[in-house]
Amino acid sequence: MIEISDVYKKFKGVEALSGVSFRVNQGELFGVIGPDGAGKTTLFRIIISLMLSDSGSVSLWGLDPDKDYKKVRQIIGYMPGHFSLYEDLSIEENLRFFATVFGTTIEQNYYLIEDIYKQIEPFKKRPAGKLSGGMKQKLALSCALIHRPRLLVLDEPTTGVDAVSRQEFWEMLKKLQKEGITIIVSTPYMDEASLCDRVALIDNGRVIVSGTPQQITKGFGKSLFGVKNDDMYKLLQLCRLFPNTDTVYPFGEWLHVTFKNDAKEADLQDFLKQKGIENPLVVPIEPSIEDCFLGAKS
Amino acid sequence: MDKIIEVNNLVKKFGSFVANDNLTFHVEKGEIFGFLGANGAGKTTAMKILCGLSKPTSGRVMVAGNDVALNPEKVKSSIGYMSQKFSLYDDLSVVENLRLFGTIYRLSRRQIQDRTRQTLSRLNLYAERNRLINTFSLGWKQKLAFSSAILHRPRLVFLDEPTSGVDPVTRRQFWEMIYEAVADGITVFVTTHYMDEAEYCNRVTMMVDGKIEALDSPSALKQQYGVETMNDLFVKLARK
Numbered sequence: 001m002i003e004i005s006d007v008y009k010k011f012k013g014v015e016a017l018s019g020v021s022f023r024v025n026q027g028e029l030f031g032v033i034g035p036d037g038a039g040k041t042t043l044f045r046i047i048i049s050l051m052l053s054d055s056g057s058v059s060l061w062g063l064d065p066d067k068d069y070k071k072v073r074q075i076i077g078y079m080p081g082h083f084s085l086y087e088d089l090s091i092e093e094n095l096r097f098f099a100t101v102f103g104t105t106i107e108q109n110y111y112l113i114e115d116i117y118k119q120i121e122p123f124k125k126r127p128a129g130k131l132s133g134g135m136k137q138k139l140a141l142s143c144a145l146i147h148r149p150r151l152l153v154l155d156e157p158t159t160g161v162d163a164v165s166r167q168e169f170w171e172m173l174k175k176l177q178k179e180g181i182t183i184i185v186s187t188p189y190m191d192e193a194s195l196c197d198r199v200a201l202i203d204n205g206r207v208i209v210s211g212t213p214q215q216i217t218k219g220f221g222k223s224l225f226g227v228k229n230d231d232m233y234k235l236l237q238l239c240r241l242f243p244n245t246d247t248v249y250p251f252g253e254w255l256h257v258t259f260k261n262d263a264k265e266a267d268l269q270d271f272l273k274q275k276g277i278e279n280p281l282v283v284p285i286e287p288s289i290e291d292c293f294l295g296a297k298s
Numbered sequence: 299m300d301k302i303i304e305v306n307n308l309v310k311k312f313g314s315f316v317a318n319d320n321l322t323f324h325v326e327k328g329e330i331f332g333f334l335g336a337n338g339a340g341k342t343t344a345m346k347i348l349c350g351l352s353k354p355t356s357g358r359v360m361v362a363g364n365d366v367a368l369n370p371e372k373v374k375s376s377i378g379y380m381s382q383k384f385s386l387y388d389d390l391s392v393v394e395n396l397r398l399f400g401t402i403y404r405l406s407r408r409q410i411q412d413r414t415r416q417t418l419s420r421l422n423l424y425a426e427r428n429r430l431i432n433t434f435s436l437g438w439k440q441k442l443a444f445s446s447a448i449l450h451r452p453r454l455v456f457l458d459e460p461t462s463g464v465d466p467v468t469r470r471q472f473w474e475m476i477y478e479a480v481a482d483g484i485t486v487f488v489t490t491h492y493m494d495e496a497e498y499c500n501r502v503t504m505m506v507d508g509k510i511e512a513l514d515s516p517s518a519l520k521q522q523y524g525v526e527t528m529n530d531l532f533v534k535l536a537r538k
Binding site: 297 | 335435436463465468470474481492498517527
């Protein structure tokens with residue numbers, strides 16, 4: 001089990017992490033969900049022993065990334081947010097390098113990376129610097145897995161990646177999970193939270209809430225309504241004018257609205273009709289992780 | 299119906315590789331036009347041509363009344379552009395950046411003063427106006443970058459993945475700024491990987507392997523392909 005307890009980290013007077021605590025269970029696919037600047041990268045660097053916290057503790061199956069950093073580095077596979085492999089070495093050379101550094105061979109754990117590596121193997125002599133974004137990602141993942149780590153830590157592997165590649169990436173992670181690898185992954189995409197076993201929502205260096213995706217959405221605590229019409233911008237402005245509106249956020253096709261008290265859908269519908277909106281659609285909807293995140297912020 | 303972008307049979311080749319394979323589409327004045335597609339599908343190549351940064355191999359592309367092959371400099375001066383990779387100068391302050399962009403687009407001193415004041419007021423940043431850009435969070439940088447991109451009131455603005463990684467609240471504030479700009483008469487051409495943002499567009503196009511696979515309003519496309527969300531549509535069209 002992995003235990004993060006009350007971790008603090010400050011940089012030049014800015015508190016990047018303010019008492020972060022959560023637990024990751026053996027074999028779990030755990031998501032750290034939060035926007036840019038939330039502290040995800042700082043947190044990961046502390047977990048994998050690249051950085052020391054100011055206070056608090058991290059325990060990876062009893063190992064301390066500070067005191068036991070050598071052992072910790074052997075059991076971790078890490079994929080940072082930016083491509084950081086050797087651009088002038090080929091795909092094959094990079095993979096062999098990492099295998100050697102970890103005291104193993106490509107052949108030993110090839111079965112683990114086979115599905116991923118097969119997709120880039122035709123280009124194995126190409127320098128890593130000349131690969132497309134998707135291929136770089138697959139190579140980085142292969143290098144992080146080649147020594148069969150106990151814990152795989154991935155820092156925003158899907159940021160800037162298109163929806164199809166994102167989906168394929170998560171399918172890869174699920175397969176790796178079946179091999180018994182514990183995975184901690186960070187993402188700014190709230191919809192990816194539902195793909196994890198458990199998640200921690202993080203913002204401004206603090207954990208807002210953690211648990212299974214279902215536990216988190218159940219904790220939303222209010223009724224949520226979807227509102228739709230042809231002129232969404234006008235609708236947005238009108239919903240803001242409605243005296244009983246607590247929050248209103250655009251969510252693509254729909255506006256998501258919460259009310260201040262026991263106001264009902266019909267009240268908003270009447271208000272909108274009065275303001276000249278024909279047939280406004282106001283329906284109760286289930287909250288998503290993103291609704292919970294926005295709810296915690298307001 | 300006024301066409302602010304007209305693309306006819308656009309082909310762009312790099313050697314034998316066809317990045318843009320006979321694209322034909324147009325963008326109407328006042329639209330929010332979404333340009334979607336997987337990485338490597340040819341979006342960036344096409345956008346560069348539309349911005350006057352690259353010339354077509356063949357075909358005709360008119361942007362804001364200018365032919366991109368014959369008058370790329372005229373194209374550049376009549377559009378705004380903002381991307382996630384580059385927005386403002388980190389080591390300049392807010393006002394310095396606005397003055398720089400205003401000067402590049404040949405606004406008068408008076409116009410720069412007025413519009414700087416308007417921007418600072420709109421974003422509630424008057425007190426922060428002398429802070430260097432690198433002290434702001436990504437969300438703020440993006441909002442400022444958008445303001446700079448439309449400082450010269452272009453008729454058309456290109457936004458290249460403007461909200462990547464930005465927090466959910468700021469993303470929505472950003473899209474409200476887009477709505478306001480459109481209400482002011484600016485046409486917006488945007489690429490994004492957030493499929494929910496595709497829903498804010500009047501029409502979207504999806505590029506797959508250098509070709510346009512779909513072009514219509516989000517609701518029409520979802521109905522046509524029998525899917526619930528834009529994400530499902532994307533996966534259906536782009537996945538092999």
